[in-house]
Amino acid sequence: MAVVIRYVNKHVEVIERFMVVVHVATTTAACLKEAIDSLFTKYGLSVARLRGQGYDGASNMFGEFNGLKSLIMKENPYALYVHCFAHQLQLVVVVVAQANQYVCDFMWIVSSIVNTSASSCKRADKLRQLEHDRKVKLLERGEISSGRGLNQETSLARPGDTRWGSHHSTLCRIEKMWPSVIEVLQNLIDDGDRSSKGLSRTLVERMERYEFVFILLLMKRILANTNHLSTVLQEKDQNIVNAMHLINNVKCKLQKLRDSRWDILLEDVKKFCNTHSIEIINMTDNINSRSRLKRDGKNDDFSWSERMLVEQELETYIDDIISDERFEGILDLGALAKKMIETMKNRVFPLVYRMIELALLLPVATATVEKVFSAMNIVKTDLRNRIGDEWMNDSLVVYIEKDIFNTVGN
Structure with a gap:
């Protein structure tokens, strides 16, 4: 189990740090909770001070009654759980897309194309060779250009329901490698x-x-918007307020796509069909309760008297900020907190500043944890498969937290 901590430092910067990889006997929620308790005790951390916890949507983490988040919230009800925004986005896109029968059938065909074209080393090598030869011809005719990062060797990526951006990547590659994919299938x-x-x-x-x-070009265009959002959500210093704004922006973009009457899309489809000799159809022909989480009025971060004062302080704070030109142009929650430090308004409005700090602490995505698991494949290889837990932890910390260890002299 990879553990990453998130906190706000004295400069009001949101920091995420990889802490440790904990060896667990099983992946049950009880075993994971026990490992976290031991870890907190070892490093002098308090579960009572925890204000946010974030995981993917696995049942042992997300379970309403016996999941890890529920076990922690039984001990500390203020450790707010946030389902990783990037994972949520991917799952929502997949579920919504599959609700449309045409798109559902299309994605099944796409998966079959990838599996059939690259199911063996021989077919995968043939596909790469065909694509290489095609690019060489295009370069010779001057239809594409060469350069760093351009026209690199590639292969078809398998789409996965829980892998960020995998569907978008698959569709882009099928479009790009269309002639080579068709030829491999023709050979079969x-x-x-x-x-x-x-x-x-x-x-x-x-x-x-x-x-x-x-559908290929339509889904590629839709997934381009959600894939960019997913990439942004995985930033370490992203805060939950920014994340909600980004989601609203993507919803607006998708609505514009819906309202644009499809002219640009249809033109792209026509151009693609003409390039690859595909018959263009005549568009004039006929073509056959949510549960609400209830909380009590208690809160460890604000005393009873502070809860009585916070609303009045917030009203005063809003009037003060609106009339202060130093706060003009601030659009971000993190920038607002920094400006409060600079102007010492965090001392004038301590309760408001405390609420902003708590909002900044809420995790947006589990990208840092996912990167740890990827790094484990680099540190613990077949040649180092007997590496012990402590040595692996030390190696991973040094490898992942490069920005800190680059400042440490010999």
């Missing part, structure tokens, strides 16, 4: 076994239909 029709011949023929027929191209 000619030389494959009985089962692969039938499936490959079906996939080619579906790919060369107008509706497949239409």
